[in-house]
Amino acid sequence: MENKEIFDTIKDRQEMGQYFDRIMDSTYAALREQQEQEFGENLLKSYIFELHNPKREAQRFIKFIDFLKRNLFEIKEIDKDLLSFYKDDFLFFIDAYDPRFLLIHSPSKATLCNDNFDFFVKRFPSLDRTWFNTSLLESLSYYGEFESWKSVYNSKKIHKESDISAYNNLEWEELSLQIKSRNPRQKLQQIRESNIFKNAFPITSIRIKKDYSEDAFAREDINFLGKFTARGNNFVNHIDIVTRFSKSYSKLVETIENDFSLHFSKENGYYGEPIIIEFPTKIQLEYFKIILKAWFSGTQPFLLWGLIDFKLNDYAVVEAIDLHMGHPLTFEISSDFMRIYLQKDVCGNLITRLLANLEQHFSSSVRILNDKLTKVFNPQIE
Amino acid sequence: MTSEEKHLDLINAFAGLCFDLPKWPNTLYKLGFKIKAIEWQFTNTNGGFVKPELIIVSQKLNHAILLECKSGTLDDDQLKRYSDVALDDIVVKANFTVAGFDVTFFVYEVSLEEARRKIAGSFKFPLIVLTGDKIERIADINKFSHGDVDQDFRNPIDVDLRYRPYNLIPFSNDKKSFPDSKVVNAIVVGLTSMLITETVGTVIGVLNFVQKYIVKNNLFDCFLVADQKKIIERCQGLMRSIVKKYYKNYLTIMIKDGAEINPNKYDIIKTCHSENEGADSLKEKKQLIRIAGNVIQDMGDKASVAYQTSLDEFLLSSE
Numbered sequence: 250m251e252n253k254e255i256f257d258t259i260k261d262r263q264e265m266g267q268y269f270d271r272i273m274d275s276t277y278a279a280l281r282e283q284q285e286q287e288f289g290e291n292l293l294k295s296y297i298f299e300l301h302n303p304k305r306e307a308q309r310f311i312k313f314i315d316f317l318k319r320n321l322f323e324i325k326e327i328d329k330d331l332l333s334f335y336k337d338d339f340l341f342f343i344d345a346y347d348p349r350f351l352l353i354h355s356p357s358k359a360t361l362c363n364d365n366f367d368f369f370v371k372r373f374p375s376l377d378r379t380w381f382n383t384s385l386l387e388s389l390s391y392y393g394e395f396e397s398w399k400s401v402y403n404s405k406k407i408h409k410e411s412d413i414s415a416y417n418n419l420e421w422e423e424l425s426l427q428i429k430s431r432n433p434r435q436k437l438q439q440i441r442e443s444n445i446f447k448n449a450f451p452i453t454s455i456r457i458k459k460d461y462s463e464d465a466f467a468r469e470d471i472n473f474l475g476k477f478t479a480r481g482n483n484f485v486n487h488i489d490i491v492t493r494f495s496k497s498y499s500k501l502v503e504t505i506e507n508d509f510s511l512h513f514s515k516e517n518g519y520y521g522e523p524i525i526i527e528f529p530t531k532i533q534l535e536y537f538k539i540i541l542k543a544w545f546s547g548t549q550p551f552l553l554w555g556l557i558d559f560k561l562n563d564y565a566v567v568e569a570i571d572l573h574m575g576h577p578l579t580f581e582i583s584s585d586f587m588r589i590y591l592q593k594d595v596c597g598n599l600i601t602r603l604l605a606n607l608e609q610h611f612s613s614s615v616r617i618l619n620d621k622l623t624k625v626f627n628p629q630i631e
Numbered sequence: 632m633t634s635e636e637k638h639l640d641l642i643n644a645f646a647g648l649c650f651d652l653p654k655w656p657n658t659l660y661k662l663g664f665k666i667k668a669i670e671w672q673f674t675n676t677n678g679g680f681v682k683p684e685l686i687i688v689s690q691k692l693n694h695a696i697l698l699e700c701k702s703g704t705l706d707d708d709q710l711k712r713y714s715d716v717a718l719d720d721i722v723v724k725a726n727f728t729v730a731g732f733d734v735t736f737f738v739y740e741v742s743l744e745e746a747r748r749k750i751a752g753s754f755k756f757p758l759i760v761l762t763g764d765k766i767e768r769i770a771d772i773n774k775f776s777h778g779d780v781d782q783d784f785r786n787p788i789d790v791d792l793r794y795r796p797y798n799l800i801p802f803s804n805d806k807k808s809f810p811d812s813k814v815v816n817a818i819v820v821g822l823t824s825m826l827i828t829e830t831v832g833t834v835i836g837v838l839n840f841v842q843k844y845i846v847k848n849n850l851f852d853c854f855l856v857a858d859q860k861k862i863i864e865r866c867q868g869l870m871r872s873i874v875k876k877y878y879k880n881y882l883t884i885m886i887k888d889g890a891e892i893n894p895n896k897y898d899i900i901k902t903c904h905s906e907n908e909g910a911d912s913l914k915e916k917k918q919l920i921r922i923a924g925n926v927i928q929d930m931g932d933k934a935s936v937a938y939q940t941s942l943d944e945f946l947l948s949s950e
Contacts, residue, residue: 511848518665525653554920556816568820572916575827577820579798590798592848618653
């Protein structure tokens with residue numbers, strides 16, 4: 250069936266599930282026969298997006314639907330939380346059961362998904378991707394059998410002027426590594442211990458397999474941008490993994506917002522806790538200014554703009570704005586750490602975005618020092 | 632860093648002890664102390680004014696500490712006024728229900744000898760000094776009156792000054808510690824943030840603006856009403872001229888009735904066109920950053936120069 254026909258046909262959640270079952274089953278059969286597919290082609294892909302909406306008001310989601318309408322998407326309400334959208338052979342479904350962490354499913358080509366979702370994030374201010382950093386992906390990998398991982402490091406994406414490889418004592422500006430092994434966790438550990446890739450070794454995606462019964466399983470590729478590519482044989486199992494990750498992520502973002510933003514009240518006094526991210530190697534003085542200017546220039550992927558006050562040669566205070574949501578925040582940055590002061594109502598997603606992108610493009614060994622927060626970044630999962 | 636800024640920095644170093652910050656001691660946090668007031672003025676038993684930088688209270692210990700930070704010289708008259716503060720002044724006039732209190736002076740090492748000379752033998756205030764690697768109560772002068780507090784200050788507290796917090800208390804109404812150029816920076820960041828976040832037609836009062844973008848973290852409520860008014864008065868003139876000169880295409884200022892008497896009663900209204908909520912046009916964000924750069928160049932803290940390099944590389948413009 251063509252995507253338009255599917256859009257017209259599906260009338261409830263069960264039909265959507267059955268349709269995805271068929272897609273997964275056929276791709277699974279193809280994969281079993283070793284017919285390698287073009288990346289993402291015909292595979293079911295699910296994404297977790299954050300629609301900044303801490304109070305989970307319906308209005309924010311309605312505004313997003315209005316935005317999609319203005320961009321000429323056909324829209325069909327399947328039930329009160331589930332809608333399907335179609336335009337130019339691009340079909341996707343949004344499950345807004347949690348109106349803050351939206352689940353988006355699409356069987357369309359990966360390129361169509363990437364282009365459209367990039368467009369949504371750039372143009373609709375409250376919508377952001379979810380950002381799964383290395384420790385979060387690694388912790389969540391325990392939810393199934395850890396089959397493989399991928400590491401892609403690219404310093405040039407944010408550090409155009411600066412010689413970040415020199416800062417990190419690296420031989421590489423870019424690194425791409427994919428390991429499939431009987432024991433990928435052990436391999437990961439070995440490579441880390443060898444320190445061969447030093448600070449250029451983030452986890453960019455993982456593959457896990459979870460068996461639900463003798464013949465029902467989910468095999469998922471999960472990347473740091475909150476994308477889940479389903480390779481199992483059953484939608485129910487796929488969605489089990491997606492929702493499990495979504496809940497852990499939701500808890501993380503809400504912990505950042507509730508426990509780490511600073512706020513004064515007459516009853517409770519002044520409470521909260523600035524977040525500290527430590528750099529593994531000191532930024533050399535000659536790079537300090539250049540690196541900070543790159544980070545706060547308003548560019549992707551950090552989307553931070555700020556007024557940098559260099560108080561010392563290796564110390565600066567930055568009055569910044571998260572250009573995605575427009576929220577103000579303050580940074581103190583020295584050559585070996587940054588401290589972030591969040592105000593109440595600031596979106597916690599900006600911290601996950603910052604951390605994940607520091608790992609992917611600056612140093613994979615950056616580390617949050619707040620104990621309470623570290624625990625949420627490393628959830629125990631059953 | 633100017634010597635004036637050091638005063639606000641000293642306050643922050645002490646404030647840090649009331650939080651559970653990584654890499655900075657949490658001595659007072661562990662004892663249940665929380666910051667309850669900033670620059671809260673009240674009168675002592677003899678009717679003399681005192682205005683400690685911070686008042687911190689521990690409900691657990693039923694105890695308050697009044698903090699006076701000194702980056703320069705100690706004023707004899709001020710010392711006398713603090714010595715005349717009694718418990719009922721704290722409870723009845725400052726409105727903090729506690730069973731005991733201390734006034735403590737917190738100084739940099741350079742001021743230590745003068746502080747020691749003036750306090751020792753004459754006053755009962757514990758004296759704390761911030762050195763290159765320690766926060767230390769001067770042992771041979773006075774103790775804290777509460778045993779638990781004194782116990783935790785009995786030995787010098789190791790600190791790594793590289794990790795000292797500077798922005799827990801982000802604003803001081805003291806012009807020297809927080810000059811107008813910094814107010815301009817805060818206004819520009821605030822206006823940019825507001826223009827991105829808010830929808831067309833949004834009305835924001837100056838009071839709300841100052842609370843959210845300049846004093847921050849709801850700390851405005853920490854100040855006495857009279858000081859709140861002074862803060863508003865200080866910020867609003869700058870804000871008005873900035874909005875009128877640089878943001879006339881985006882914002883309108885509406886003066887309410889009675890503004891002549893109570894000048895905080897004017898509103899800023901977002902008037903620029905935007906497709907839906909906030910500045911969702913990337914082009915618009917770029918323009919806002921350009922304007923912010925112009926304001927800072929003309930009026931703000933010249934140290935803040937990030938915008939100069941940012942515009943050339945502004946990838947957001949890839950519409």
